Amino acid sequence: MQSDIKRLSLILLFAPFALWILLLIILPHLGMVVLSLREKVAPRVYEFGFGNYIDFINEPIYWNTLLRTGSMSILVTILALLIGFPIAYYIAKIAGRRSRGALFLLCLIPLWVSDLIRAFGWILLLRETGVFSSFLQWSGMVSEPIEFLYNDVTVVMGLVYTVILFMIVPLVSTLDGMDDAMIEAGYNLGGNGYTVLRRIIVPYAMPGIVSGCIVVFMMTAGSYLTPILLGGKNSSWFTEQIYDQFITRFNWESGAAFGFLLLAFTSFVVWLGLKLSGQTLANTVAKS
Amino acid sequence: MTNAQDYDLECTNLMKHFGAVRAVDDVSFNIPKGSFFSILGPSGCGKTTLMRMIAGFENPTSGDIRIKGSSVLNTPPNKRNVKMVFQHLALFPMMNVYDNIAYGLKCNGVSAGEIETKVRDVLERIALPDVAKREIHQLSGGQKQRIAIARCMVLDPDVLLLDEPLGALDLKLREAMKIELKLLQHQFNTTFIYITHDQSEALVMSDHVAIMNNGKFEQIGKPEELYHKPDTAFVAGFVGDSNRWNGSVINMDAKQIKVETDTGLALVCQRNPNDGLSNGDAVNIFVRPEFIAAKKTKTKSSKDTQNTMSGAVDSILFNGANSRVLVRSDNGQLIEADIVVTGSASDLRSGDNVNMSWAHAQTMCFADKGEFDAK
């Protein structure tokens, strides 16, 4: 009797999660798999086949775009880590209890406005007739207007700005759990600043670093507006390719295939990263 | 001037101010080579700040710290040959036991082969030869303790600082570790400086103990000196248990002081030649429970050498060999006295009328500095 009630409450607690996974994650993805394996032979006539995937392999533009998206996402991840780590360290270890909340809030502010508004903010600042260019001319550092927009550097910067919070949060939470005495012990036993960072702080923060990197990498590779709006004439992003397939070319079949390829590619990169850093999903993302 | 080489650590006129707070206030002491030295004081007395200055994590406001005769004020913490066992040990959880011990050696650029030998050797010495490959979380509390010490000792430090490392252990283990620490100190023959607020840890293990209060050292001495010949009321009250009265000096001579407590009791105390007391001064009077004899029968006692008092047993505090009796005296005060409980009919029972007596020589009297007013 008691155990029946227990089991029932367990099922009730678990049900929303199971339904969510099943209805909103698994079913749509199954639908996508089926869709991606349909080849269009004539209007309203489809055949089963791998044609959409073969198209991807045969067209260098597609896989070049995917590789480009992947490598730029890795760059963004690395930059977010390099910039986010000192910030997280400051928030977790150096800032006082009171200023910590305020600092966190500051990091959160960019998330209060939508992607689109944020991108337009960058555009206002960086365009040829924008704030930076005008300031440089006014201060006499340059004589001609400078265009900062429409290149890969701007895209990377905009992306880092957008995702850095998702690097900082897991880092702060792992570093926060680190006893200050551990750092002092590191010095006391003869380590210098570099050894302490490399042998003690970074290994300790590894779960946070890895989970931050995974989240940031996935978000970046899947982002759409920032690379589109800030990017230049040559900067294509794989999500744009998927959008084009679905919307402008009405080619849902190949769009679905591309979506899967992006999922597979990013999962592969994450797997590789975990292997190389010797971490597992269980003790990184699940922990922090 | 003594030969500097006799001392592993010398501190002279050491001060540390945090704003208006004098955390460490003009402290001077020397620690002889190879001794076990404890700094005992209540929390907030400045002992942790003092230790952090020795380790180099804080810079003194003024004064000097010398290790093996040379000043280390300008030496960063990682270059001082002073190692520290932290309160929560601060073992590195991402490394196994071997790497924890090897960490300091690697920092010093010791070759891999030599590291191997040294780590094996130190593990032998702490009697844990087989744990090298274990992860930290697989160790018991006592093993962690020993690894934390080994991690420091493998570097052959001039001074080892221990910051209340036994605090987190349960009582039984703590008792065992006290003895073990003492043995380890003998074995390594290195100067240990042990910080604690637990007097029994300090008394059991130490060669010398400094009693610290409000940033100052009240007294430095061997444990038995502190216990039997405290210099100040604070030391007498802090070290060991005692019965305490507040009172004032009625009259005195070179050897004895006659005092009257606030409750109207006349007592005679042993005179400490340097107490600086004069007639009418407020004093604290201390008597340790083990010197009070509580008996049912009226024994003959010499009024010349003994203080006496009568009362009724309030309750018996049975604790084996350390059993005590709580006696309510005729004027309503509770007094503790050690007794022997044998289980026979002659044992004291609650409600028995008793007489208590103790020697004048065991009655300690100090100028009242107000330390006990709040209680």
Place this chain on the structure above:
Amino acid sequence: MLSTKKGAGLIAALMLTSASYANAETLRLLTWGSYAPEELVQKFQEKYPDITVEVTFSNNEEMIAKLRATGGAGFDLAQPSHDRIYSAQLEYDIYKPMDLSKINTSVMEDSHLNGVKANTTIDGEVYAVPHQWGTSGLMANKAAAPDFKGWGDLCDPKYAGKTSMRLKRTILLGTAYSMGEDPFAAYSDLDKYQALLDKVADKLIECKSNIKAYWKGGDDLSAMMLSGEVVASETWDSTAYKLYGQNKDIVFVPPETGALAWIDTFALPRKGKADDAAYKWINFVLEPENVTIMSGSTGAIAAVKGGLDMLPADKKEAVTAAFTDADIANLKFFANIPPGVEDMEGKTLEKIKAATE
């Protein structure tokens, strides 16, 4: 006893709400941004108090994608361009035939009505009627680029780094015209069209270094034009008219090979539930005073007789500044897109985007 009373009350309440729900009809409109100005929606709801209008703003591609996803459900009236009806209907079956007797077709400009009918008739059924028309062409800042007149001028080194275009199918078609070809004629032979697209791609890749940036929407185009960062660009006419209001130097330039003209239509999604309300909306917005409100919001010309004269004064000035009668006669209406062409054009655009200068 009590519970039956309660139950009866509940049923009565349910009947009441469902009754009032049945009375109030909802018209779910799927249209372009600015094609349903608030003023007009209010006026419509005052005239037909039992109809509530819900508007979803979109564009050609997304309209078709949305209707395709539901098989034509979720909306009661859509407004795709005239060239986006035929093949979409053939492939995805998302529209239903229109009952022209319910529409006041007499007010419509005959040439537009007949053109749209011809474009959208399948098996004798008409699937759309015209609403407004406009053009895609060029715009130039006359102070900086007085001689700007054709699609090819976007690639003129004279304006290096000072021109812009949108990397979509319009620029492919315009460039084909500027090279002396007729892309719409080539639709009938897709191999020939592919060859033409390859030529166009080469030209546009070569042109890439001349372009400052590809614009993505009216807002970034306007900003670049007003700030003077670009002096000439491909444009929608409505954007050019809007900028003319702010800077009289910026005018719409019909390319010498002819501006590309589109007609936005009314079409009924296959599973629409409020056809009567939809017909009421169509007739309502074709009334002369409403045409002016609509055109004031969209900047496009209504496909009704005398549509040009019903433009608000400032828009009319911009149009007359841009078009001569000869330009109007030279308009090139988008032809129906045959199946497969979207894919070919998409690949060509990807090739251009991916090419490095």
